[in-house]
Amino acid sequence: MPYITQKRRALYDGNVAALAEALTVDTPGGDLNYVITSLLTKWVQKRGLSYAAIAEAAGVLETAKLEFYRRLAASYEDEKIAENGDVYGEAV
Secondary structure, three states: OOOOHHHHHHHHHHHHHHHHHHHOOOOHHHHHHHHHHHHHHHHHHHHOOHHHHHHHHHHHHHHHHHHHHHHHHHHHHHHHHHHHOOOOOOOO
């Protein structure tokens, strides 16, 4: 869950902002994928390569994906449904 305390966020926010600014947007996610993969790999190595560390990292990716979709993508999709009509009609 990304809802860590404000004090913990302050440890990372400056670096996250600088990294986000440095990421190029002219590739279809390649740079972002590199950064995420590198960060997770370094975290797993720091923790100690094990099944538990790999499973935890994979779990973090999954829950981050779900939270990202819930908070950002779902509202975008709702806007597009309102704008263009629902493909499911009244069935859902």
